[in-house]
Amino acid sequence: xxxxxxTGRGILAAAGVLFPDGQGRVxxxxxxxxxxxxxxxxxxxWEPADLSPRETAEREIAExxxxxxxxxxxxxxxxxxxxxxxxxxxxLYWAEPxxxxxxxxxxxxxxxxxxxxxxxxxxxxxxxxxxxxxxxxACLRAPRTAGPLELxxxxxxxxxxxxxxxxxxxxxxxxxxxxxxxxxxxxxGTGTGTGTGTGTGSELASxxxxxxxxxxxxxxEPPMDRDTYYATRPRIRAKARALFxxxxxxxxxxxxxxxxxxxxxxPYWTLPGGGVEADRETPRMAARREIREELGWEVEPGPLLxxxxxxxxxxxxxxxxxxxxxxxxxxxxxDGGPVTAEQLSSITLxxxxxxxxxxxGSDEAxxxxxxxxxxxxxxxLAARARSGGPVELVRGRAAAPGVGNPPAGEHWxxxxxxx
Numbered sequence: 001x002x003x004x005x006x007t008g009r010g011i012l013a014a015a016g017v018l019f020p021d022g023q024g025r026v027x028x029x030x031x032x033x034x035x036x037x038x039x040x041x042x043x044x045x046w047e048p049a050d051l052s053p054r055e056t057a058e059r060e061i062a063e064x065x066x067x068x069x070x071x072x073x074x075x076x077x078x079x080x081x082x083x084x085x086x087x088x089x090x091x092l093y094w095a096e097p098x099x100x101x102x103x104x105x106x107x108x109x110x111x112x113x114x115x116x117x118x119x120x121x122x123x124x125x126x127x128x129x130x131x132x133x134x135x136x137x138a139c140l141r142a143p144r145t146a147g148p149l150e151l152x153x154x155x156x157x158x159x160x161x162x163x164x165x166x167x168x169x170x171x172x173x174x175x176x177x178x179x180x181x182x183x184x185x186x187x188x189g190t191g192t193g194t195g196t197g198t199g200t201g202s203e204l205a206s207x208x209x210x211x212x213x214x215x216x217x218x219x220x221e222p223p224m225d226r227d228t229y230y231a232t233r234p235r236i237r238a239k240a241r242a243l244f245x246x247x248x249x250x251x252x253x254x255x256x257x258x259x260x261x262x263x264x265x266x267p268y269w270t271l272p273g274g275g276v277e278a279d280r281e282t283p284r285m286a287a288r289r290e291i292r293e294e295l296g297w298e299v300e301p302g303p304l305l306x307x308x309x310x311x312x313x314x315x316x317x318x319x320x321x322x323x324x325x326x327x328x329x330x331x332x333x334x335d336g337g338p339v340t341a342e343q344l345s346s347i348t349l350x351x352x353x354x355x356x357x358x359x360x361g362s363d364e365a366x367x368x369x370x371x372x373x374x375x376x377x378x379x380x381l382a383a384r385a386r387s388g389g390p391v392e393l394v395r396g397r398a399a400a401p402g403v404g405n406p407p408a409g410e411h412w413x414x415x416x417x418x419x
Contacts, residue, residue: 010086010087010235010278010279011086011087011088011089011235011236011237011238011276011278011330012045012046012085012086012087012088012089012230012233012235012236013045013046013053013056013088013089013090013091013236013328013330014043014044014045014046014053014056014088014089014090014091015043015044015046015053015054015056015057015060015090015091015092015093016040016041016042016043016044016057016060016090016091016092016093017041017042017043017057017060017061017069017071017092017093017094017095018041018075018092018093018094018095018136018139018140019042019069019095019097019098020094020095020097021097021098021118022097023118024120024121025118025119025120025121026041026118026119026121026124026136026140027041027042027098027116027117027118027119028040028041028116028117028118028119028124028127028128028179028182029041029042029064029065029108029113029114029115029116029182030113030114030115030116030176030179030182031112031113031114032110032111032112032113032114036129037128037129037132037175038114038175038176038182039127039128039129039175039176039178039179039182040128040129040132041092041128041132041136042060042061042064042065042113042116043056043057043060043061043064043092044056044060044063044064044112045060045233045234046234046236046328047059047234048234048312048314048315048327048328049314049315050311050315051311051315051316051394052309052311052394052399053091053309054071054074054091054093054392054394054399054400056091057069057071057091057093058071063109063112064108064109064112064113065106065107065108065109065113065116066105066106066107066108066109067102067105067106067107069095069096070095070096071093071094071095071096071400072093072094072095072096073093073094073144073147073148073392073400074091074092074093074094074147074148074307074389074392074399075092075093075094075139075147075148075149076091076092076135076138076139076147076148076149076150076151077089077090077091077092077148077149077150077151077307077390078090078092078135078151078152078153078154079151079152079153079282079283080131080153080154081153081282084226085226085230086230086235086278086279087278087279089236089238089330090135092135092136092139094139094144114182115181115182116182117179117181117182119178119179121137121140121141122171123178123179124136124137124140124178125137125171126171126172126173126174126177126178127174127175127176127177127178127179127182128173129173129175130170130173131153131154132154133170133171133173134151134154134155134170135151135154137170137171138151138154138156138160138164141164142160142163142164143163145387145388146159146160146162146163146388146389147388147389148307148388148389148390148392149163149164149389150303150304150389150390152282152284155167157282157284158284158301158302158303158304158334159303159304159388159389160389234327235327236312236327236328236329236330237275237276237278237327237328237329237330238275238276238278238283238286238329238330238331238332239273239274239275239276239286239329239330239331239332240273240274240276240283240284240286240287240290240301240331240332240334241270241271241272241273241274241287241290241331241332241333241334242271242272242273242287242290242291242299242301242333242334242335242336243271243305243333243334243335243336243377243380243381243384244272244336244337244338244339245338245339245381246338246339246344246359247338248359248361249361250359250360250361251271251359251360251365251377251381252271252272252336252339252357252358252359252360253269253270253271253357253358253359253360253365253368253369254269254270254271254272254294254295254349254354254356254357254358255267255268255269255354255355255356255357255358256268256269256270256353256354256355257352257353257354257355258355269358269368269369270369270373271333271373271377272290272291272294272295272336273286273287273290273291273294274286274290274293274294276332283332284301284304284332284334286332287301287332287334288300288301291336293350294349294350294353294354295347295348295349295357296346296347296348296349297343297346297347299336299337301334301335301336302334302335302336302337303334303335303384303389303390304332304333304334304335304389304390305333305334305335305379305380305383305384305390305391306331306332306333306376306379306380306383306390306391306393307330307331307332307333307390307391307392307393308330308331308333308372308376308379308393308394308395308396309328309329309330309331309392309393309394309395309399310325310328310329310330310331310372310394310395311325311328311394311395312325312326312327312328312329313325313326315328316395331376333376333377333380333390335380335384344359362378365377371396372395372396372397373396374396375393375395375396375397376393376396379391379393379396379398
């Protein structure tokens with residue numbers, strides 16, 4: 001469904017970082033304000049001025065630990081739902097191992113980080129809260145070549161099921177008992193720092209809930225209650241689309257019914273799909289629903305091919321709020337697979353929204369689609385031809401060229417909606 005600009009709104013976004021060391025351990029931090037789940041991975045919540053989740057991760061580490069990390073590939077993307085808060089889409093990145101000099105230069109912001117320590121994978125599995133533990137454990141257990149992993153509520157989905165069981169045993173949660181260096185004050189445990197953060201960033205990245213309770217260590221009072229915190233956080237929208245091709249490699253596109261937009265009644269072509277109804281479904285569920293509503297097909301989406309982050313107007317002055325870019329939009333592109341002549345003959349278009357469908361070769365698709373949309377399609381086609389997880393994109397282009405992402409298609413600069 002494309003008709004409502006509010007479709008899919010109400011999603012929180014966050015980014016965290018996995019810092020490995022030379023001994024196979026990962027860096028965890030203690031949250032001084034969280035009594036229930038005090039151990040977390042460094043990171044925090046997306047802000048509208050961030051160009052991408054990768055930029056969120058870099059900013060948060062600079063604010064929390066006092067240095068700019070060298071990020072590697074995206075480890076996973078996790079769509080985490082809860083009855084007590086809006087859904088959170090969490091990006092988790094690998095970082096290059098820290099040098100001795102970088103470790104020595106860590107200066108934690110005392111309002112955000114009460115200490116830090118290195119833990120083995122097993123220790124981290126017990127120390128981190130259950131949802132975050134599953135997320136981190138999945139990244140540590142799966143081969144790097146399987147990444148980025150697709151997770152739903154921190155459990156494997158899509159292509160990740162080739163490498164990990166659907167719902168493997170979760171480590172017993174023991175919190176600070178599994179990280180005694182944090183409980184007692186590690187060798188660099190408390191830090192000093194003078195930051196002025198909200199004191200809730202890493203909590204958002206972990207997908208846990210602030211709550212009172214005892215964790216065996218003194219905790220500062222949270223700067224605001226949980227409901228107020230979530231109510232004040234910025235939100236994004238998400239869309240789910242499917243890439244279908246015929247036996248000749250042509251891409252299935254649909255044309256939306258013309259609408260009275262800022263550029264008049266212009267034709268708009270796109271991949272089948274639409275907004276994620278964030279309060280009730282995951283992107284994979286949304287793709288399945290949108291395919292049924294728009295084409296009349298009952299199709300199970302295949303592997304996740306691309307994650308395309310479309311920054312909002314606060315981060316991209318060229319974004320047009322009138323076309324839904326008042327905030328960031330995250331586009332999930334799934335592999336719909338090959339289609340047969342019989343399937344094509346059975347298409348039943350959703351007449352309220354769609355005018356026609358067409359199978360397009362690369363030249364025609366490039367001409368019909370906006371620049372970022374064509375780049376996204378080209379990147380998804382390339383991802384389909386290789387192993388591993390989805391390609392990470394920003395406006396259709398590789399988020400970090402040369403870092404776990406093949407080059408995306410060229411930007412063709414069409415002046416149309418780009419998501």
